[in-house]
Amino acid sequence: MAAVIETVDLKKNFGEHEAVRGLNLSVQAGSVCAFLGRNGAGKTSTIKMLLGMVHPSSGTGSIFGHKIDNEKESLLIRQKVAFVAEDKRLYDGMTVEQIVRFTKSFFPRWNDGFERRLMEQFELPPERSIRQLSKGTRTKLALLLGFARGCELLILDEPTEGLDPGAIEDVLQIVVSLVAEGTTVFFSSHQIAEVEQIADHVLMIDRGQLVLDAPMDQITEQYRRIQAVFPGPVEERDFRIAGIENVRAEGKTVSLIASHNVDSIVEHVRMLHAGSIDVVPLTLKEIFLGKMKARS
Amino acid sequence: MFRKPNPSSGVPIYVQLKEQIRHAIETGALSAGDQLPGIRGMAETLVINPNTVIKVYRELEQEGVLEIRHGLGAFIASRRRNRSKTEELQDAQQSVREFVETLKKQGLDQGEIRRLFEAELATDFQRSFQRR
Numbered sequence: 001m002a003a004v005i006e007t008v009d010l011k012k013n014f015g016e017h018e019a020v021r022g023l024n025l026s027v028q029a030g031s032v033c034a035f036l037g038r039n040g041a042g043k044t045s046t047i048k049m050l051l052g053m054v055h056p057s058s059g060t061g062s063i064f065g066h067k068i069d070n071e072k073e074s075l076l077i078r079q080k081v082a083f084v085a086e087d088k089r090l091y092d093g094m095t096v097e098q099i100v101r102f103t104k105s106f107f108p109r110w111n112d113g114f115e116r117r118l119m120e121q122f123e124l125p126p127e128r129s130i131r132q133l134s135k136g137t138r139t140k141l142a143l144l145l146g147f148a149r150g151c152e153l154l155i156l157d158e159p160t161e162g163l164d165p166g167a168i169e170d171v172l173q174i175v176v177s178l179v180a181e182g183t184t185v186f187f188s189s190h191q192i193a194e195v196e197q198i199a200d201h202v203l204m205i206d207r208g209q210l211v212l213d214a215p216m217d218q219i220t221e222q223y224r225r226i227q228a229v230f231p232g233p234v235e236e237r238d239f240r241i242a243g244i245e246n247v248r249a250e251g252k253t254v255s256l257i258a259s260h261n262v263d264s265i266v267e268h269v270r271m272l273h274a275g276s277i278d279v280v281p282l283t284l285k286e287i288f289l290g291k292m293k294a295r296s
Numbered sequence: 297m298f299r300k301p302n303p304s305s306g307v308p309i310y311v312q313l314k315e316q317i318r319h320a321i322e323t324g325a326l327s328a329g330d331q332l333p334g335i336r337g338m339a340e341t342l343v344i345n346p347n348t349v350i351k352v353y354r355e356l357e358q359e360g361v362l363e364i365r366h367g368l369g370a371f372i373a374s375r376r377r378n379r380s381k382t383e384e385l386q387d388a389q390q391s392v393r394e395f396v397e398t399l400k401k402q403g404l405d406q407g408e409i410r411r412l413f414e415a416e417l418a419t420d421f422q423r424s425f426q427r428r
């Protein structure tokens with residue numbers, strides 16, 4: 001599979017603040033790639049650089065082979081990529097129907113089927129002025145405009161923020177339909193459950209740096225929490241082996257997060273005369289919290 | 297027929313879906329020749345990644361549970377196909393062994409048995425040739 005998005009040592013400084021500190025990303029064609037991180041981790045800055053809205057301080061990047069920091073090539077990128085921004089900014093003076101018709105006129109590959117399906121599913125009021133829409137309805141409209149334009153890559157910044165669970169499921173279902181048609185999806189989100197449901201790859205960043213880059217299945221299959229109780233007190237430095245991401249030792253007990261190598265780690269724990277050893281699967285949420293805690 | 301997988305269970309979604317399909321076959325909800333939903337249909341119904349459905353169908357095909365007919369879709373394989381070729385040959389070998397033992401008990405020697413087998417195979421070959 002070819003990479004649709006690729007960045008090499010991408011950096012962005014805002015004055016003294018280093019928002020993005022050397023990102024090397026690779027998003028494969030046809031995949032659904034989730035982009036996770038705390039608020040202010042650098043997600044939106046990265047997305048803005050990819051779309052040519054912000055210039056990188058250093059490093060390079062490309063989408064479909066077009067350079068992101070070259071004005072002419074950035075235009076080609078924008079023809080192939082649909083973007084739904086975090087703030088869901090729309091022309092307030094138009095009605096729902098007007099903005100749909102207006103947007104449609106720019107895109108020859110507009111998907112009328114999706115437009116009708118979403119107008120109905122999202123219960124969008126055609127005559128209503130955008131100014132009068134609730135936050136959730138505005139989000140739905142912004143997603144419709146992104147989904148229906150017929151793109152090769154869809155970049156979504158917090159697509160489901162402010163939506164109710166029913167609308168979230170509708171949005172995910174449309175994403176699934178688009179992926180079935182060959183669209184690549186790159187989305188940032190704080191909704192870990194939706195990431196687990198539809199992503200096939202997870203990228204996690206913290207303070208402008210990549211802290212996790214793995215296929216979703218690998219995360220579910222290999223990440224484990226190992227809890228053990230020992231006859232005497234143990235310390236964190238007793239647990240320095242490959243695969244251990246996070247150690248929390250308290251008196252006679254230890255709780256480890258392992259990203260791989262679980263069998264050897266359990267063996268090591270047994271050698272330390274552990275009385276009981278429990279190995280349990282981890283959710284993406286626990287991995288996320290573990291990563292953030294390890295770095296703070 | 298299929299339930300939405302639980303993404304936070306610690307079991308990968310593709311494994312959960314594989315188990316659901318196997319279970320449906322074991323309980324008789326699906327039987328040989330039945331068609332599974334298309335990749336897109338299955339992904340949209342369960343709201344899971346289409347790539348996951350592709351992975352499930354591909355792995356079940358390799359395991360002999362499904363048959364992918366190109367352009368038509370995924371079908372539950374017949375029981376015969378569910379068994380591997382090796383297993384079939386092992387069973388056949390056992391039958392031949394028992395049959396040879398029986399013939400020996402009836403007083404035939406190795407040469408006679410071999411000639412009978414060869415003659416039978418030759419006749420069978422001729423018959424199938426004439427049918428064509």
